[in-house]
Amino acid sequence: MxxxxxxxxxxxxxxxxxxxxxxxxxxxxxxxxxxxxxxxxxxxxxxxxxxxxxxxxxxxxxxxxxxxxxxxxxxxxxxxRHTERVKAFWDKVDVPRMVQLPLRVMMHTLLIAAIELFEQPVSRVVFIQFYMTRDIFQSIDDSMTQDAINFLATLLEGRNPALPKNQCQLLAEVCVHSSNAVILAALRTHDLKHRQRLLQQNEDLLVSYLEPHLGKNTSKDVMNVMICPHCQSSQLSKNGYRRGKQCYLCKTCGKQFVQPSAQ
Structure with missing residues (x-):
């Protein structure tokens, strides 16, 4: 959009x-x-x-x-404006394909897309102010957070149908609230290196927390499950290596990205 x-x-x-x-x-x-x-x-x-x-x-x-x-x-x-951007963010997520990704790739993809959304000036300020000065809001309330929880719960249930729905909901609630707290801290710092460290730790935290319930679910053929973290397209081509990691070029949006580790 x-x-x-x-x-x-x-x-x-x-x-x-x-x-x-x-x-x-x-x-x-x-x-x-x-x-x-x-x-x-x-x-x-x-x-x-x-x-x-x-x-x-x-x-x-x-x-x-x-x-x-x-x-x-x-x-x-x-x-x-932020609400419209969030709606566009959810609309472009391919849920059936997302649940087939290795756990770390799935979380990396979601977090990268969320950070790109929140780094836009208006969305960044709206996100920060929601936790700092909530009484100024007229349109956004906790329902947006609940939508994120419900969405993640659906992904978790799709990855492990044996998990009870109430457990998926609880896991998703912990992930969303803890992730929002780390993202908030990352967005408020002006130290870009520290921001990147926080975001990486956020990913590690979520993967470690969810892995006992979902497993790594690592695919042998990464290209069959890899999707672009920018536009969620699966139309990719390999594009050399960077620091020992495979790079990809998205044929849909034209952006490049490095394969996240599927630890």
């Missing part, structure tokens, strides 16, 4: 005071939302003002008010 499609979303359109018709107006709304993400990230929601946001967006305060009546409406638009 492109940024432009978010502007044409009925939910986001309904949140705007005036719907931009020209490309210039659409671009201005995008700049305002991105600027708001940066300001909320730096100053916090309470200290931020519409004047701060307009200045960061490089637009007059009057132009901002043409689209948004106040700071709360800007944040609500950010919520709705």
């Amino acid at each position: 492109t940024e432009r499609s978010h502007l044409s979303s009925p939910r986001l359109s309904g949140n705007l005071r005036r719907q931009p018709k020209q490309q210039r107006g659409k671009a201005r709304v995008e700049r305002i939302l991105d600027a708001a993400a940066a300001i909320f990230d730096e100053m916090g929601y309470e200290a931020a003002t519409t004047h701060h946001i307009a200045a960061r967006a490089g637009t007059a305060i009057g132009s901002l008010y043409q689209f948004f009546p106040d700071k709360a409406s800007i944040f609500k638009a950010m919520e709705l």
Whole structure:
């Protein structure tokens, strides 16, 4: 889903005071939302003002008010944009294929896709603020977390049908809550090396926790189960080696990635 499609979303359109018709107006709304993400990230929601946001967006305060009546409406638009991105994230996951992956590959794929989602400026701020200043939210609540738990529980049940549903639900709940805590810490640090260490430890933690219940389920032919962590496509080609690991090129999105270890 492109940024432009978010502007044409009925939910986001309904949140705007005036719907931009020209490309210039659409671009201005995008700049305002991105600027708001940066300001909320730096100053916090309470200290931020519409004047701060307009200045960061490089637009007059009057132009901002043409689209948004106040700071709360800007944040609500950010919520709705994030919600659309999360929906697109879930829609593109191929569940039947995902459950066939080796456990580490499955968790690596899910976590990489989630991190790419949350690293987008608006989604990053919405995710952080949900745990820091929850009372400012108008659209997002705990149901989004519950959706993630239910989704992971479905994957776990598909991987091991012998596990009772209530156990799958409990395992998924622990994974989602603990993973969110680590991702939150990773997103808040400005030390990129430390962020990568946290994210790797997050993957190791989840794999170690789930392995006794699911097994490694390692396939002998990785190409038969490998999928692109960026777009979930299985249309891949081998693309040399990097630091002793097989590299792949996705024929669908054109991105490269390194095969995660199936420990």
